[in-house]
Amino acid sequence: KNYKIFKISRNNIDFTKNSSSKLLFKFLNKTEPDYIINCIGIFENNTSEFSKIFNVNCKPSWHLVKYFINNINKKVKIMFVGSSAHNQKRRNYILYAASKASLNSIAKSAMELFKNTPIKINIIHPPAMKSKMRKKFFLKNSGLKSKSTEVEPKKVATKILKKLKI
Numbered sequence: 001k002n003y004k005i006f007k008i009s010r011n012n013i014d015f016t017k018n019s020s021s022k023l024l025f026k027f028l029n030k031t032e033p034d035y036i037i038n039c040i041g042i043f044e045n046n047t048s049e050f051s052k053i054f055n056v057n058c059k060p061s062w063h064l065v066k067y068f069i070n071n072i073n074k075k076v077k078i079m080f081v082g083s084s085a086h087n088q089k090r091r092n093y094i095l096y097a098a099s100k101a102s103l104n105s106i107a108k109s110a111m112e113l114f115k116n117t118p119i120k121i122n123i124i125h126p127p128a129m130k131s132k133m134r135k136k137f138f139l140k141n142s143g144l145k146s147k148s149t150e151v152e153p154k155k156v157a158t159k160i161l162k163k164l165k166i
Contacts, residue, residue, distance in 0.1 A: 015040070015055050021063045028067055032074070035164055038064060039081035043096045050095060057099035058106060065110045068119050075118035077164050080107040081156075082125040100125075122163060126156045 013023045042056045061080055068074065085093050086100035107123035114121055130150045 013060075015059045015063075020059065021066065024060065024063050025067050028071075033076060035166060036064065036076060036078045037081065037160055037164075038078065041081070041083070041100075045092050045095070047095065053095045053099050054102065057096075058102045061103055061106045065106060065113070068114065072114075072117050072119065077120045078110075078122070079160050079164055080121070080123040081160070082107070082123050084125050084127045086125060124156070124160060124163065126159075127151055129153055129156060 013020050013027075038061055040056060040060050042053060044053050064078060068076065068078075080103060082103050083096070083100040085097040086104045088097065104123060104125070107121055110121045128150045130152055
């Protein structure tokens, strides 16, 4: 089967604005995807960015759940991509870790909510990944060098696709 891949990013929907849910709902109605992989996320280490962090790291996930509450008979598999930081003790990760813990709660609650429906929810919490975000905020600002334990994004993507049985 051929699957269409649709990219929803913070570049084409500004999740810090209230209108973001309408744009997302319009997009979902138009495309009717079989699979959704939600890996949107940002890291900021500035407490003045609290709203921005939660708006980007949690709000899109809540909007997805809200959309499917109102469209309970649609068949879709949704994979939320969290972070291992959601339950780790890491210095300077407070807001990021809290937002990923919130994402975990959204996903787990949605799993229960949609348990007996055609909507299937899952969440994965990859370890530290080799990414632009990690390089920018963690390695550059800390003076650390890339660790051999960092995971390649393609490896995580492959695991997600296997879990979704694509």
